[in-house]
Amino acid sequence: MGNKAKLIVAFGVMILMSGFLALTGEVFGYIGLLFFGGSGAVLLVLNRRPRRVPGAGGESGWAGTVHGTLPGAHRYTARTAGLVFPGRRGAALAVAIGAALFVLLGAWMVFAGLYQPNPSERIPSPALVVIGAVSIGFFGLCGVLGARSLFGRARGVALLPEGVYLRAPAGRAWVRWDDLAQAYVGTVSGQSHIALLAHAPELIELTGLNRWLHGTNRRNFGMDVGYPGQHLHVSPEEVVSAITHYRASPPAREQLPDPQR
Numbered sequence: 001m002g003n004k005a006k007l008i009v010a011f012g013v014m015i016l017m018s019g020f021l022a023l024t025g026e027v028f029g030y031i032g033l034l035f036f037g038g039s040g041a042v043l044l045v046l047n048r049r050p051r052r053v054p055g056a057g058g059e060s061g062w063a064g065t066v067h068g069t070l071p072g073a074h075r076y077t078a079r080t081a082g083l084v085f086p087g088r089r090g091a092a093l094a095v096a097i098g099a100a101l102f103v104l105l106g107a108w109m110v111f112a113g114l115y116q117p118n119p120s121e122r123i124p125s126p127a128l129v130v131i132g133a134v135s136i137g138f139f140g141l142c143g144v145l146g147a148r149s150l151f152g153r154a155r156g157v158a159l160l161p162e163g164v165y166l167r168a169p170a171g172r173a174w175v176r177w178d179d180l181a182q183a184y185v186g187t188v189s190g191q192s193h194i195a196l197l198a199h200a201p202e203l204i205e206l207t208g209l210n211r212w213l214h215g216t217n218r219r220n221f222g223m224d225v226g227y228p229g230q231h232l233h234v235s236p237e238e239v240v241s242a243i244t245h246y247r248a249s250p251p252a253r254e255q256l257p258d259p260q261r
Helices: 003-023 027-047 090-115 125-151 208-212 214-221 236-248
Strands: 066-068 082-086 156-160 163-168 171-176 180-188 191-198 204-206 225-228
Touching: 003 027, 082 236, 090 125, 156 236, 163 180, 163 191, 163 225, 171 191, 171 208, 180 236, 191 236, 204 208, 208 214, 214 225
Parallel strands: none
Antiparallel strands: 066 082, 082 156, 156 163, 163 171, 171 204, 180 191, 191 225
16 A cells, blocks of 8 residues: 555544544544644645656756756856756645644634633643644744745756755755765655755755754755655656766756757
8 A cells, every 4th residue: 555545544534533523522523624634635735746747848858847047046156057847836835724724723722721611631721732832833834834935936956067956945955066975766754855965964055944954864864955846846756867867977067058059
């Protein structure tokens, strides 16, 4: 059974159990329907793998690409034109909506924990407040990242003559070709990522949440940074294949700004 099938079964069971509790009048049944229904829908969207579209690569030969640059590339290199795998905003919309629902759920739990007249014996009021506060904090952060990706400047993966530039909801990343040890498709929490690993941790430049997670990513996942595959129009394998190709071929990198040359 694949990961998506397991998710469907697991969330289906939890939704049915929550529905049964809701029918008996249990308030936590309604909470379960909201939580498992909303999170299940979001996870299904995030686990939907982009389709590779034959012939969509234009002059570059790579599917789903455009020639140009991404905002912020000039901070790292003067040669900002290259091959870009643009980010897509559909997954960000799902994340933003799902996060907003969970923030509202967390706010309701905090309110219920502070002001309920008859505290539940099953879940004491302080526990409701703590769970609600954690939900607000975690999903609030997810919502901010989703909103940034949805309404912010263009994001994606850019292969430039001097290196690889990522612009993701969690921040920017830049690594020069000679400093890049490996690019591969990794999995974090069931999600496919385009993982980049430099020869040494100081050889990759990171910003935002990517910088804060650098040590954890390198220590636990064998990468310096990852770009969520579901945030692109093509499969992660397509992007990794392109990175591997240009990493092994310095002459090909010189053609990135002008594919007709």
